[in-house]
Ligand SMILES: Nc1nc2c(c(=O)[nH]1)N(C=O)[C@@H](CNc1ccc(C(=O)N[C@@H](CCC(=O)O)C(=O)O)cc1)CN2
Ligand SMILES: Nc1nc2c(ncn2[C@@H]2O[C@H](COP(=O)(O)OP(=O)(O)OP(=O)(O)O)[C@@H](O)[C@H]2O)c(=O)[nH]1
């Protein structure tokens with residue numbers, strides 16, 4: 001990929017919208033702007049004043065034919081998103097219109113940007129590091145306040161700074177080890193060994209602390225799925241509606257109402273949760289459609305991150321329910337007793353509740369918030385955030401890199417106690433350092449960058 005050329009892409013979602021933006025970055029951005037934007041303010045001085053929005057006409061550079069009325073801004077390097085000259089063309093947000101503006105940019109000499117290429121250039125040109133570039137995608141993908149604030153914290157560089165703080169003692173220890181490569185061991189001051197050991201222990205503890213945030217960080221970023229299972233009429237669809245505050249699923253007094261899987265994503269205290277409602281489980285189906293629904297429900301059971309077994313609190317415990325609970329034995333579930341606003345006839349003794357019990361009413365909403373909190377607590381360990389609230393890892397790539405770095409530090413400790421020569425010890429520390437550098441992108445390869453940025457959307 002050449003960074004000398006000029007790229008263009010649609011920056012706004014495709015479809016109808018108030019405004020659509022086409023973004024151009026690279027050395028020809030200004031020239032392209034002159035070819036296809038005719039604005040009153042840009043005429044006389046013969047060009048764009050940087051960082052100023054102009055009103056004018058967007059025209060086809062091939063024949064000067066009108067495309068749209070629009071606005072344009074040129075942001076001269078290095079004060080731009082990519083640190084290159086960036087041109088933005090703002091037109092009406094029409095499906096065809098925005099494409100026509102993009103096509104005009106291509107006609108004027110730009111090339112279509114690859115997915116994530118604007119952000120990749122921001123990284124390659126040193127405006128942001130790799131962890132910050134990755135956070136841009138998380139920003140776009142986030143659906144709850146919590147996942148957004150995780151992404152913002154990473155974009156602001158909290159993770160990068162935490163890593164820098166780990167690298168410093170590692171670099172110092174490496175310098176000490178390397179300084180003693182040429183000296184036989186008995187000439188080395190024992191205080192030096194101690195300094196190295198302390199340094200490495202600090203780094204190792206810091207890595208462990210970051211790794212401890214991963215499980216919670218990942219679920220807050222990516223969300224989880226929760227499957228509602230139970231006998232027909234247990235109140236599954238009513239609970240889906242209560243948790244989501246919608247009328248998403250049909251509720252009726254007829255057992256066997258729901259057949260398809262019905263999903264709705266809700267935010268439970270900022271945790272993105274995909275709640276899945278399913279057919280009630282029973283052996284004697286009304287018809288083959290219900291039978292298929294039951295099959296799909298049970299299939300989903302092993303896939304979901306958490307099962308809620310819903311039990312109608314107004315009915316006595318049935319053999320069917322015991323059978324269902326037993327069939328789930330290998331999959332831990334949270335037992336949810338429903339319809340708590342009505343007189344309760346259910347005796348729970350004899351029914352296992354591996355993850356606890358809670359009682360709710362979809363009708364009065366009693367217990368709904370407590371259930372939401374229980375689901376949240378099941379996935380998010382608040383302890384992971386209490387100590388070092390700023391830096392959290394939520395990305396599998398970062399986790400894998402930290403595990404690798406930790407392993408190299410362990411190798412260092414093992415090799416040191418074996419009395420191996422400092423050359424080898426230095427190698428372990430350098431490997432750890434290089435691994436840490438992969439998160440922020442000091443050590444990286446084109447393949448890694450291709451992998452990361454290919455999952456971006458075009459135009460970002
Ligand atoms: N119209 C528009 N809105 C947008 C973006 C954009 O590209 N265009 N952004 C795209 O993601 C986001 C804003 N992110 C940006 C980040 C940095 C710079 C930038 O120019 N930074 C320079 C200069 C800062 C300055 O002028 O002081 C720098 O940091 O060197 C611009 C946008 C969200 N909103
Ligand atoms: N009073 C009261 N009635 C409820 C409550 N939850 C559900 N119901 C009633 O119980 C019946 C069954 O509710 P659904 O939510 O359709 O039950 P389901 O588990 O989805 O049933 P299927 O889709 O047939 O498996 C309906 O008549 C609901 O109005 C509740 O909290 N309180």
Ligand SMILES: [Mg+2]
Pocket residue numbers: 236237238249250251257258277278280
């Ligand atoms: Mg239902």
